[in-house]
Amino acid sequence: MRLSLSPMLILPVLLLIFSIERSDSEPTQDKQALQAFFSKVPHASRVDWNSSDSVCNWVGVQCNPAKTHVHSLRLPAAGLVGPIPENTIGRLSELRVLSIHNNRLTGNLPSDFSNLTFLRALYVGRNQFSGEFPASLTQLNRLTRLDLSSNNFSGSIPFSINNLTSLNGLFLENNNFSGQIPSINAKLIDFNVSNNNLNGSIPKSLSKFPEASFSGNLQLCGGPLQPCNSSFFPSPSPSPEAVVPSTPAEVGGKKKLSKGAIIGIAVAAAVAFLLLLLCLVFCCLRRRKSGSSKAAALKGPAAGVAGARAVGIGGGGGGAGEAGTSSSKDDLTSGTGPEGGERNRLVFVNGGAYSFDLEDLLRASAEVLGKGSVGTSYKAVLEEGTTVVVKRLKDVVAGKKEFETQMEALGKCKHENVVPLRAFYFSKDEKLLVYDYMAAGSRGAGRTSLDWDNRMKIALGTARGLAYLHVTNNLVHGNIKSSNVLLHPNNDPAVSDYGLSNIFSTNTSSTNNRIAGYRAPEVVETRKPTYKSDVYSYGVLLLELLTGKSPNQASLGDDGIDLPRWVQSVVREEWTAEVFDVELMRYHNIEEEMVQLLQIAMACVSTVPDQRPSMPEALRMIEDMNRSESNTDDGIRQSSDDPSKGSDGHTPPMESRTPPSSVTP
Structure with a gap:
């Protein structure tokens, strides 16, 4: 028997066939x-x-x-x-x-x-x-x-x-x-x-964004950064081009100026310019004479300066930039009245280490080293050859007495893993800090790789410096981030910008940007750093060392989660190996140490402050890693019962592991 399909049924059958093919x-x-x-x-x-x-x-x-x-x-x-x-x-x-x-x-x-x-x-x-x-x-x-x-x-x-x-x-x-x-x-x-080599003024269409969006470009100026014509030490910001006024073509909108009127205007302008120039020369000569008569000569033993370089592991690098002030060198040296002598004086802490005064400092050749979240740093080379770093602070709200008391406390900090403060200056318009010169050349995020032993050296030395500040000096650092960990030529770390949080306003945008990416959850509300918030920030620093990722980059994922949450999500999915920096995969026999340091870091970044270890406890856990390692490394790594020092007071040497000659990514 022969079957036949009605024409009315052919179309539905064809549609069904096409839909099946489409689904597959x-x-x-x-x-x-x-x-x-x-x-x-x-x-x-x-x-x-x-x-x-x-x-x-x-x-x-x-x-x-x-x-x-x-x-x-x-x-x-x-x-x-x-x-x-x-x-x-x-x-x-x-x-x-x-x-x-x-x-x-x-x-x-x-x-x-x-x-x-x-x-x-x-x-x-x-x-x-x-x-x-x-x-x-x-x-x-x-x-x-x-x-x-x-x-x-x-x-x-x-x-x-x-x-x-x-x-x-x-x-x-x-x-x-x-x-x-x-x-x-x-x-x-x-x-x-931020953190490019851009120059010139910021377009008005972009001036609505915060200064953190432009920081690290030393030749940028204009809102929201400092005005293009501001200066203190020599500024890299380009000066605005002079605007030459055009001669009006018409008077009253209809008639042109006569030739005689134009000549008269030109002569009057020339005379006015000459008078103004003479006034400026007279004022400058008078001010220079006044300043030199009031300069105070502070003498102290001369000292050499150690070189170092900035660490910037994972790119924590640059801060929020600086708005700047309009104070000039003359503003600092031309004190009037009975306070003039005091205003023209550097205060050397803990005996000092240099023999110069403020006049010498202001006459020094200077260059901008970088803009940080607490101010701008300048490298100043004095006439006798001494080189120092001058940090010009911004947003300081502390009074003179409070400021001086805090600086004296910071000047007492002496530890190999802490950058020493040498001198300070306080006036109504300017607050300066003087440090040993450290050749700051930030490596930037992902620009330079560190091997595992040097990362461990940074983790251990930074922990010792912070434990020293917490235990010996009762100081909260308040601004822990990778750009504030400086490396000497042998990669020994030293923490900087410590103990400054209580002299700044807690309501300014620079405070919010100061530790963006490193800030403990509770500090978002209280805006007051504590010992436990320092531990959280240190934990983020450890995660940088382990992952090679920056906590303040645009995003760690399409939804912009922070570094601790990203690590937790990866570990929770049992992809722990994917957490670690791929550069570390070149080194053998370090997996157990990486996992141990990851566990310490995750304890430090606990959301609840009471669940975090203290800084000495975190240091002890890292030193315990070295103790266990010394069993297989013939005692190469050392440890100490002192929470702020190694067994001999120095950072213990660490074994150097070399990568294999050929690596399969």
Whole structure:
């Protein structure tokens, strides 16, 4: 018997067949593109893509509901190494989100990224990309979030970035961009270009953002930073160009000025200029004579200066920048009335270590070393050859007596892991601190790798310095972060900027930015640091050493979680090995030590203060690691019962492990 289908039934059957085929569809071209990418780029073992499975089921891959295209690719901290090949990711024509931050990708972004016309979010921060601003990105006008932070991009920020009309978040910090910032017309909500080499004035369209968005660019000026014409020590900020007034072409809007009137105006202007110049010369001569007669000569033993370099592990680097004041050198040296002599005096603490006075300091050649969260630091080379660092503080609210009492207390701190304060100056408009010169050249986030033994040396020495401040001097540091841990040439650490929190206002924005990323949860409300909040900040520092990640970068994930929460989430998912810096994978037989230090760090960053160890207890736990290590290292590592010193009062030497000659990423 022959069956026949009615024409009315053919259409539903065909639709059913097409729907079945559609439900089992596979984005074949996108799969091939991703296979090509992973075949050429080394990656972590946990990202194991099964070619027999659907690409939509692969780790980090998300498809659209119909499974016809790949819509997002999220592979943060996936151990990706090397350049991104052309004709791979650039073929994902329907891609909406690309997140490949926290890897070791190099080179520039491929030119075929311009094909990703549907891309809305691009996160490539914390890699090792280089070259100029990727031109392919300026064609992606659907982009809303662009994160190129913590790489090695250089050159100028192109004006063509204004093509990205949908952009609301732009993160370019911790790179080597130079030149002026273009006026960006996008309706930005988040913006950061800190720690680059940018110069010139900040465009008005961007002046609404806080100074932390621009800090670390020593030649930037204008709101919200210090005005372009302010100066104290020689300032790197460019002076605004002189505005030459144009001669009015008409009088009363209709008639031009006569030739005689123009000549008269020119002669009058010249005479006025000469009179003004004579007045200025007279005032300067009189002021110089007055200042020299009141200079006080403070004598003390001359001393050499030890060199060092700033640590900046994981990029904690630069602070919030400085607004600055308009005080000049003359303001400091021309004290009038009975207080003039006092105003012109440096106070050397604990006997001092140098033989110069304020006049010598102000005559010194100087250069800006960096802008930190508590002020700006200058390297001053005096005429007799002595080199010191002068820190110009901002937002100080303490009175003279309170300030002097605090500085005398800080001057008593003597420990190999604490940067010594040498002198201070207090006046109504200026507060200065003088330290030994330490050649501050911040390494920056991810710029320079440290081996495991040097990271342990930093962890141990920093703990000793903080325990000394807590136990011996009853001082709360209040500003612990990687940029305040300085390294001597042998990588011995010394903590700086300690004990200053109580002289600043607790309501200023600089206080909020002072320890951003390191701040304990309870300090957000009380704004008063404690011994236990110091322990929390130290725990974040340990996490930096272990992960190689900065706690104050744009984001550790697409939702911007902080470093402790990110570590907790990874450990909770039993991916503990993914927490550690990939640079440490080159060293053998350190896994147990890394896990032990991670456990100490997680105890330090406990949300509840009472659950955190004290600083001496944290130090003791780290020293216990050295004790156990000494059983297999023939006693190379030492320990001590003193919470602030090693067995001989010095940081114990540590074994140097060399990486194997060949490493498979």
